[in-house]
Amino acid sequence: xxxxxxxxxxxTLIMSSAVVSASVNVAWSMVTRLLDRRKEQNKTNxxxxxxxxxLEEFVRHCNEALYNISDAIDRYRSLHDTxxxxxxxxxxxxxxxxxNWSSLPIPFVADMKSLPNRFKQCDRWxxxxxxxxxxxxxxxxxxxxxxxxxxxxxxxxxxxxxxxAAGKGDLDDLLVHLNSVISQRRKIYLAYPERCxxxxxxxxxxxxxxx
Numbered sequence: 001x002x003x004x005x006x007x008x009x010x011x012t013l014i015m016s017s018a019v020v021s022a023s024v025n026v027a028w029s030m031v032t033r034l035l036d037r038r039k040e041q042n043k044t045n046x047x048x049x050x051x052x053x054x055l056e057e058f059v060r061h062c063n064e065a066l067y068n069i070s071d072a073i074d075r076y077r078s079l080h081d082t083x084x085x086x087x088x089x090x091x092x093x094x095x096x097x098x099x100n101w102s103s104l105p106i107p108f109v110a111d112m113k114s115l116p117n118r119f120k121q122c123d124r125w126x127x128x129x130x131x132x133x134x135x136x137x138x139x140x141x142x143x144x145x146x147x148x149x150x151x152x153x154x155x156x157x158x159x160x161x162x163x164x165a166a167g168k169g170d171l172d173d174l175l176v177h178l179n180s181v182i183s184q185r186r187k188i189y190l191a192y193p194e195r196c197x198x199x200x201x202x203x204x205x206x207x208x209x210x211x
Contacts, residue, residue, distance in 0.1 A: 045164040047099035051112065055157040056169055058093050062150035063174045065091050066181060069143055073136050085135055091146060093119045093153070111156070119149050122199055129197075137197070144199045147181035154178070 068088055076084040093116040101109050126141045133141075154171050161169060182202070189196045189206050198206070 044103050045166075047103055048160050048164050049166055050097055050099055051095065052157045052160050052166065052169075054095055054097065055153040056171060058091075059150045059154045059157070059171055059174060059178075061091050062146040062153075063177055065089060066143055066146055066177065069139050069146075073139055076136050085139060088139075092116075093149065115149070115152065115156075118201075119145070122149070122201060125200065133197075141197075141199050143181055144185060144202050147178045148199065148202050148205070151175070151178050151182065 065088070072084040072088060075081040095112075095116075101113075122145045126138055126145065129141060130138050154169075154175060157169060157171075161167060185196075185198060185202060186206060189198065189203070196203075
């Protein structure tokens, strides 16, 4: 037996179409916002990566300078070569390609901007020590400064790489050398804690119990 169906009114069709259209608009709006967030996050990650590469370059320069300083100190002390320290290059920490700082978290930006300043302040401290310390002693302070801040920079770079899934860096061999400089100073500090002269940052590091 045939069943009777009520004709669909024009108003029902219009309302149904409006609901579907609204649903599509909401869905598309959500997709658009998601794509925008991903695009913005990708842009921010490139800002991070630029900083990472510059920090890693700084670490490499410090590592190379440490070898040169060590050789110069050996020549100065064993051969009494007064020209041993001529030609040594001063290492600076500066971001040649500054990121869009406003796109990065404030605590991170504060740490990053303070790092070059602390590196410079330590250099000024070493210059003041030259009033009583000989050139070899001052360059030993410079070794500590380079190793200490290179390790800090390397840690920041590694942390950021993990954060943005940028893979592992290639600093492992350099870190072994940098840590060996700190370990050698730690041995002297533990043997002669009161008489051992160290840059302030490294002394505070040892006194706080850090390994």
